[in-house]
Amino acid sequence: MSHTSESIPVLVLTPPAGRSRAEQWLARARSAAAADLVQLLSRIDHVGPIYALCAEQTDGQYLAGLGARLFDGGSEPFHFGEVLAGFARRLNPGQLAYFGGSSAPLASADLLANAFEQVRESDHPLAVVNNLHSSDWIVLNQCQVLDRLTQRLPTDNQLGWVLANEAGHEVISLAPSAATRADIDTPADLLLLNGHPGLGSRLTEILATSPEEGLACVGGLRRILSTPGETLAVIGRASSHLWSEIERRTSIWVRLFVEERGMVASGRVERGEVMSLIAMALEEWGPQAFMDNVSRLAGGLVWDTRVWMSHRGEWPSAADRCASDLGWFEEIADPELRELTQAAVEAAIPVILGGHGVVSGGLYALLEGLEAGAQKKGSHQPVR
Numbered sequence: 496m497s498h499t500s501e502s503i504p505v506l507v508l509t510p511p512a513g514r515s516r517a518e519q520w521l522a523r524a525r526s527a528a529a530a531d532l533v534q535l536l537s538r539i540d541h542v543g544p545i546y547a548l549c550a551e552q553t554d555g556q557y558l559a560g561l562g563a564r565l566f567d568g569g570s571e572p573f574h575f576g577e578v579l580a581g582f583a584r585r586l587n588p589g590q591l592a593y594f595g596g597s598s599a600p601l602a603s604a605d606l607l608a609n610a611f612e613q614v615r616e617s618d619h620p621l622a623v624v625n626n627l628h629s630s631d632w633i634v635l636n637q638c639q640v641l642d643r644l645t646q647r648l649p650t651d652n653q654l655g656w657v658l659a660n661e662a663g664h665e666v667i668s669l670a671p672s673a674a675t676r677a678d679i680d681t682p683a684d685l686l687l688l689n690g691h692p693g694l695g696s697r698l699t700e701i702l703a704t705s706p707e708e709g710l711a712c713v714g715g716l717r718r719i720l721s722t723p724g725e726t727l728a729v730i731g732r733a734s735s736h737l738w739s740e741i742e743r744r745t746s747i748w749v750r751l752f753v754e755e756r757g758m759v760a761s762g763r764v765e766r767g768e769v770m771s772l773i774a775m776a777l778e779e780w781g782p783q784a785f786m787d788n789v790s791r792l793a794g795g796l797v798w799d800t801r802v803w804m805s806h807r808g809e810w811p812s813a814a815d816r817c818a819s820d821l822g823w824f825e826e827i828a829d830p831e832l833r834e835l836t837q838a839a840v841e842a843a844i845p846v847i848l849g850g851h852g853v854v855s856g857g858l859y860a861l862l863e864g865l866e867a868g869a870q871k872k873g874s875h876q877p878v879r
Contacts, residue, residue: 501541501589501590501615502541502542502543502544503541503542503543503588503590503591503592503611503614503615503634504543504544504545504546504586504588504590504591504592505536505542505543505544505545505546505591505592505593505594506546506547506548506566506579506582506591506592506593506594507529507532507533507536507545507546507547507548507558507563507593507594507595507596508547508548508549508575508578508593508594508595508596508651509525509526509529509547509548509549509550509551509554509558509595509596509597510525510550510596511550511551512550512551513813513814513817514814515813515814515817515818515826516818516823516826517682517814517817517818517820517821517823517826518813518814518817520682520704520706521679521681521682521685521817522551523701523704524597524679524685524698524701524702525596525597525679526551526553526554526557526596527695527697527698527700527701528596528597528599528600528679528695528697528698529547529554529557529558529596529597530557530558530561530695530697531600531695531696531697531698532594532596532597532598532599532600532602532695533545533547533558533561533562533563534561534695535599535602535604535607535695536594536607537561537562538604539604539607539608539611540608541611541612541615542592542607542608542611544564545562545563545564546563546564546565546566546582547559547563547564547565547566547596548565548566548567548568548578549565549596550573554596566582568581569581574645574649575648575649575650575651576641576644576645576646576647576648576649577645579593579641579645579648580641580642580644580645583638583639583641583642584642588638589636589637589638589639590614590615590634590635590636590637590638591634591635591638592611592632592633592634592635593632593633593651593654594631594632595631595632595651595678597678597679597680598625598631598632598678598679599625599631599632599674599677599678600677600678600679600688600693600694600695600698601673601674601677601688601691601693601694601856601860602625602674602675602693603674603693606669606674606675610623610634610669611634613634613667614634614635614636615636617636619665620635620636620637620640620662620663620664620665621635621636621664621665621666621667622634622635622636622654622655622658622659622664622665622666622667623635623666623667623669624654624655624666624667624668624669625668625669625675625676625678626655626668626669626671626675626676626855627655627656627659627666627668627760628655628656628756628757628760629652629732629757629759629760629851629855630651630652630653630654630655630656630760631651631652631678632651633651633654633655633658635658635664637664640658640662640664644657644658644661644662647661649765650759652759652760653759653760653762655668655760656757656760656761657760671734671736671737671740671855671859672859672863673691673693673856673859673860673862673863674693675856676852676855676856676859677852677856677857677859677860678852678856679852680850680851680852681816681817681820681849681850681852681853682709682817682820682821682849683709683820683821683847683848683849683850683852683853683857684849684850684852684853684856684857685701685702685705686705686709686710686712686713686847686857687713687847687852687853687856687857687858687860687861688702688857688860688864689702689705689710689713689864690861690864690865691860691863691864692864693863706821708821708822708840709821709822711845712822712845712846712847713845713847713861714845715795715844715845716795716797716845716847716861717861717865719747719794719795719845720741720744720745720747720861720862720865721745721865722747722794723746723747724746724747724748725747725748725794725795726747726748726749726750726792726793726794726795727741727747727748727749727750727793727794727795727796727797728749728750728751728752728789728792728793728795728796728797728798729749729750729751729752729796729797729798729854729858730752730754730773730796730797730798730799730802730854731752731753731754731755731797731798731799731800731801731802731851731853731854732753732754732755732756732757732758732799732802732851732854732855733751733753733799733854733855733858734753734756734855737854737855737858737859738751740859740862741858741862744862744865744866745862750792750793752773754771754772754773754802755769755770755771755802755805758802758805763805764805767808769802769805769806770806771802771803771805771806773802773803774802774803774806774807775806777803777835782834782835782837782838782839783838785838786838786839786841786842786846787842787843789842789844790842790843790844793844794844795844795845795846795847796839796842796844796845796846796847797846797847797849797853797854797857797858798839798846798847798848798849798853798854799849799850799851799853799854800819800835800848800849800850801850801851803835804816804832807831809829809831811827811828811829811832812828812829814826814828815827815828815829815832815833816832816850818836819832819833819835819836819848820848820849820850822836822839822840822848823836824836824837824840835848836848
């Protein structure tokens with residue numbers, strides 16, 4: 496049965512802001528990205544109404560001013576699976592879409608419209624996600640299936656994986672690119688978006704306030720990616736597709752250390768099963784020696800430190816994680832993370848620390864931004 500005449504309601508979620516200096520800067524960017532997203536979705540045919548569930552009242556007011564309807568998520572504490580299933584029950588739609596508020600800062604109207612259209616036209620259970628292994632947004636039909644999956648969805652990361660592997664849905668995971676993988680989870684994700692032509696107007700304004708030290712690191716990475724024969728080290732949950740994109744778009748060497756892909760979606764983090772050889776080396780050498788060794792191997796480093804954090808088993812606070820991603824080691828309470836961050840800041844090479852996004856959407860955005868910049872200057876060749 497086709498659903499071509501129906502519109503698909505959308506739920507947009509925005510998280511708590513946090514109180515630290517680093518968290519507040521990230522929160523302003525997430526608010527701007529959510530506003531850009533609501534405006535983008537409102538221009539797509541057969542999409543809506545758009546509902547917003549916001550942890551911060553100011554975000555709710557901001558998005559309501561752009562036409563979003565405020566949604567009451569129900570009882571505390573917040574549980575993602577229960578909220579999404581409750582949204583489906585209350586609206587009783589056969590189809591729905593969910594977006595993290597900052598989950599699509601570089602998505603185009605055409606890309607999103609095509610995702611909605613595939614779901615609307617499907618006559619069998621179908622979901623379209625930006626990433627199967629770590630979903631940030633989804634469009635799906637037959638959403639009544641969510642009722643029996645609530646406890647398997649503590650966060651949105653598991654959405655695509657659980658639907659595909661436990662619910663019998665066909666799940667289309669869109670091809671990796673900055674448009675499908677960029678998500679502002681960390682300050683480093685945000686920094687790596689600088690210079691990309693697909694940014695919305697509100698987020699562009701926030702990026703103009705980026706900390707100088709973070710921009711300096713990103714500038715160092717741009718230099719490496721643009722210099723033939725340079726070497727970049729990438730540590731964390733990177734994909735083979737990212738490696739091929741770096742090789743296709745640049746003339747540099749890549750040292751890729753991949754560990755624990757899908758650790759959240761598969762439940763390994765929750766079960767305490769994450770194991771990292773890089774973390775073991777860090778424990779053996781210490782942060783300073785570790786950075787010295789990496790500096791001898793590569794001219795720059797992009798590191799998904801959340802694998803190390805999960806291996807360690809002691810998850811730092813959001814304030815500490817955000818400060819680490821910006822290199823503000825003086826503001827970090829966790830002694831191990833503070834020491835690691837200081838070693839990264841003082842390393843002989845530019846180092847970007849962050850979450851999964853830095854070895855996914857962030858690097859895609861940096862590569863695409865470099866290529867767009869080269870074309871703007873009159874060159875239509877890949878960055879070399």
